[in-house]
Amino acid sequence: MRQKPTVLAREIVASSRLFRVEELQLRFSNGVERTYERLVSRGSGYGAVMIVAMADARSVLLVEEYCGGTDSYELSLPKGLIEPGEDVLEAANRELKEEAGFGARQLEFLAELSLSPGYMSQKIQVVLARDLYVEHLPATSRSRCVSSASTWPSCRASCSTRSSARGGRWPRCTWRAIY
Amino acid sequence: MRQKPTVLAREIVASSRLFRVEELQLRFSNGVERTYERLVSRGSGYGAVMIVAMADARSVLLVEEYCGGTDSYELSLPKGLIEPGEDVLEAANRELKEEAGFGARQLEFLAELSLSPGYMSQKIQVVLARDLYVEHLPATSRSRCVSSASTWPSCRASCSTRSSARGGRWPRCTWRAIY
Numbered sequence: 336m337r338q339k340p341t342v343l344a345r346e347i348v349a350s351s352r353l354f355r356v357e358e359l360q361l362r363f364s365n366g367v368e369r370t371y372e373r374l375v376s377r378g379s380g381y382g383a384v385m386i387v388a389m390a391d392a393r394s395v396l397l398v399e400e401y402c403g404g405t406d407s408y409e410l411s412l413p414k415g416l417i418e419p420g421e422d423v424l425e426a427a428n429r430e431l432k433e434e435a436g437f438g439a440r441q442l443e444f445l446a447e448l449s450l451s452p453g454y455m456s457q458k459i460q461v462v463l464a465r466d467l468y469v470e471h472l473p474a475t476s477r478s479r480c481v482s483s484a485s486t487w488p489s490c491r492a493s494c495s496t497r498s499s500a501r502g503g504r505w506p507r508c509t510w511r512a513i514y
Numbered sequence: 515m516r517q518k519p520t521v522l523a524r525e526i527v528a529s530s531r532l533f534r535v536e537e538l539q540l541r542f543s544n545g546v547e548r549t550y551e552r553l554v555s556r557g558s559g560y561g562a563v564m565i566v567a568m569a570d571a572r573s574v575l576l577v578e579e580y581c582g583g584t585d586s587y588e589l590s591l592p593k594g595l596i597e598p599g600e601d602v603l604e605a606a607n608r609e610l611k612e613e614a615g616f617g618a619r620q621l622e623f624l625a626e627l628s629l630s631p632g633y634m635s636q637k638i639q640v641v642l643a644r645d646l647y648v649e650h651l652p653a654t655s656r657s658r659c660v661s662s663a664s665t666w667p668s669c670r671a672s673c674s675t676r677s678s679a680r681g682g683r684w685p686r687c688t689w690r691a692i693y
Contacts, residue, residue, distance in 0.1 A: 337578070339585060339586070340580060348530045348531075349528040349529055349533060349535070350528055351528035351537070351551055352537075352549075352551055354528060354535050354551065358530070359582055363580070371582035372530055372533065374583070401518070402631035403538055403540070403552045403633070404552045404628070404631045404633045404634040404635050404636075405631040405634075405637070406518060406521075406635075407518070407631065408518070409628070449584055450629065451583060451629055452588045452590075453579075453581045454583045455583040456584060458584070
């Protein structure tokens with residue numbers, strides 16, 4: 336195990352409604368000093384959850400939503416923030432109902448992932464959801480916009496766009512609305 | 515294809531050495547108006563590249579580096595920023611030499627990925643590198659710290675840590691230094 340650097344100083348250097356940037360002064364074990372910046376959680380910080388919801392043994396549910404970062408509609412696994420008082424599996428089931436219109440009778444923790452460990456402190460909990468049933472909850476105020484659900488590999492949109500890129504190896508597949 | 519929202523206004527609302535936050539006022543096609551925030555590139559913005567470098571037909575090169583976001587050492591595919599005047603494949607080979615100590619005689623574009631399309635405008639170009647040879651370039655000033663190279667599935671560190679998590683399904687494997 337490598338020895339982690341010593342944090343000599345830390346300071347919030349920029350802040351907005353959603354983002355907070357922390358500057359770290361670090362000294363590594365070889366004596367080298369460096370300035371790093373990272374995004375840290377705002378406010379409560381109960382974490383986030385992403386759901387691998389199996390529509391059947393070979394298909395996973397995807398939702399389509401507008402992504403402000405890339406100014407495009409994208410397909411993704413359902414995901415969202417964990418609310419105060421919720422455990423990870425409860426949050427997964429709520430987000431699945433809000434975003435995809437399904438609940439799950441079987442929920443199982445899979446893994447914790449870092450999206451970008453170099454620049455973000457945030458992590459996301461990944462939950463496997465099976466034995467689905469139809470139940471749609473209205474989105475909470477934190478939800479970003481209405482999504483539609485599809486399944487992979489029977490999806491389209493992002494997949495087919497990317498497969499047309501140079502040498503792209505994304506599967507070619509077709510959209511299928513499931514409710 | 516869905517109709518994208520209209521951007522009514524945009525403004526930089528926070529800024530630091532590495533990060534810039536843009537606020538967007540959006541009107542969706544159903545008339546709903548929302549405020550979004552996203553991270554946008556700073557300065558030149560030539561993009562970034564990530565390299566899938568095959569040490570042999572079944573093993574991929576990983577580098578270990580300190581990640582300020584999570585305050586931990588992590589294994590990852592080599593990656594870095596594209597410099598002015600470089601094309602994607604040139605940048606991939608340079609980063610591979612700097613971070614992992616290998617050059618590649620075969621380089622092939624694989625795909626463009628969005629790390630977090632909901633919150634980031636940045637994308638990363640993924641390059642497949644084969645037919646490797648030993649060549650170590652000193653890291654440029656933009657590189658973050660010295661990395662060590664390993665191969666997957668013969669890796670350790672992040673993998674074994676994560677496999678011990680609740681129900682984690684990461685492969686258990688052992689570290690092997692390759693130079």
